[in-house]
Amino acid sequence: xxxxxxxxxxxxxxxxxxxxxxxxxxxxxxxxxxxxxxxxxxxxxxxxxxxxxxxxxxxxxxxxxxxxxxxxxxxxxxxxxxxxxxxxxxxxxxxxxxxxxxxxxxxxxxxxxxxxxxxxxxxxxxxxxxxxxxxxxxxxxxxxxxxxxxxxxxxxxxxxxxxxxxxxxxxxxxxxxxxxxxxxxxxxxxxxxxxxxxxxxxxxxxxxxxxxxxxxxxxxxxxxx
Numbered sequence: 001x002x003x004x005x006x007x008x009x010x011x012x013x014x015x016x017x018x019x020x021x022x023x024x025x026x027x028x029x030x031x032x033x034x035x036x037x038x039x040x041x042x043x044x045x046x047x048x049x050x051x052x053x054x055x056x057x058x059x060x061x062x063x064x065x066x067x068x069x070x071x072x073x074x075x076x077x078x079x080x081x082x083x084x085x086x087x088x089x090x091x092x093x094x095x096x097x098x099x100x101x102x103x104x105x106x107x108x109x110x111x112x113x114x115x116x117x118x119x120x121x122x123x124x125x126x127x128x129x130x131x132x133x134x135x136x137x138x139x140x141x142x143x144x145x146x147x148x149x150x151x152x153x154x155x156x157x158x159x160x161x162x163x164x165x166x167x168x169x170x171x172x173x174x175x176x177x178x179x180x181x182x183x184x185x186x187x188x189x190x191x192x193x194x195x196x197x198x199x200x201x202x203x204x205x206x207x208x209x210x211x212x213x214x215x216x217x218x219x220x221x222x223x224x225x
Contacts, residue, residue, distance in 0.1 A: 022107070024049045026167055027127055028204075028219045035061070035128030040108070042071070044118045047109040053146075053216040054078070054129045055101045061128040062106055064092040068121035070114035078102025078147060097131075103147040146213030153188075156180050159214060160190045160206035167217045168194035168202060177206070186210035191220070 027050050029036055040048060054060060064073050064087065072087030078100040085094045088111060098104065110121055151159045157177055165172045177192035190206040203220040 022047045022049050024051060024105075026050075026103075026163065026216060027052045027106075028167055028217050029129075030219050034130045035126060038125045038127065039123070040125070041120060041122045042108060042110060043120045044110070045115045047107060049076075050106040050108070050125065050127060051103045052106065052127055052129060053103055054098050056099055058098050058129050058131045060094070060096055060098055060104065061126070061130075062094040063126045064108065064123055065125075066092075066121045066123035068110070068114065068119060068123075070111040070119065071121035071123055072109060072111065073125065074107045074109070076105040076107060078104050083107075146207075146209040146211070146215040148213055150212040151208060151214060153180065153212065156188060156190060156206075156208060156212070160192065160217075163206060163214065163217050164192060164194055164204055167204075168196060170194055170196060187215070188212065 023046070025048060027036060027038070038050060042048060052060070060075070062073065062075060062085075064071065072092060073094075074083040074087055075085035075094055075096075076082075077084050078098075079102060085096065087094075106125065106127060108123060108125060109115075110119060114121075157180065160177055161172050161175045164175050164177075168175070174195040175192060176195075177190050180188050180190055182188050187210050188208040192204055192206065194202045194204065196202055205218045205220055207215040207218060209215055
């Protein structure tokens with residue numbers, strides 16, 4: 001019995017992320033802003049990944065506030081699946097310099113003991129990215145690098161519409177997009193707008209890198225969303 005105790009304790013203290021599907025949301029900073037505060041709620045084994053596009057050499061700051069003390073976040077790198085920060089062992093504040101270009105994931109979850117009880121955690125999550133990319137870093141400089149598989153030129157419009165629809169929480173029919181334009185760095189952009197009803201029309205730009213990999217949906221209005 002004495003040998004089994006620490007094993008049981010370790011299991012209860014483990015994150016719940018391995019047992020639940022993960023919801024993914026892409027983070028878009030308002031034009032001119034370097035940080036954003038997101039509010040959400042998780043229940044039980046729910047987890048949510050906030051994907052942030054950043055470049056090598058930049059600094060990322062993340063802080064989480066939640067009334068439920070079993071709520072934490074991890075930071076997963078742009079390349080690889082091993083977390084570079086584990087909140088349950090370090091705390092709910094992360095500040096670090098990024099090594100690679102691409103989409104970093106901030107994963108919010110409940111510890112397994114709380115998840116088993118079906119507990120709820122309403123949270124406030126601040127994410128900030130600042131500083132210039134490292135000089136000479138692969139894909140650094142003025143041209144950001146996307147993540148995921150390349151998108152064919154013919155499918156870029158539909159891909160952009162789908163990402164913007166999810167980002168602005170409206171049906172694809174309320175998303176208008178323009179034509180694909182090749183930028184000076186060799187990547188491509190698509191300008192568009194989302195009709196948010198009473199909240200007004202929100203302008204955005206979908207960005208793809210030189211290899212047609214999706215980078216982000218960049219807000220082009222002052223209030224972002």
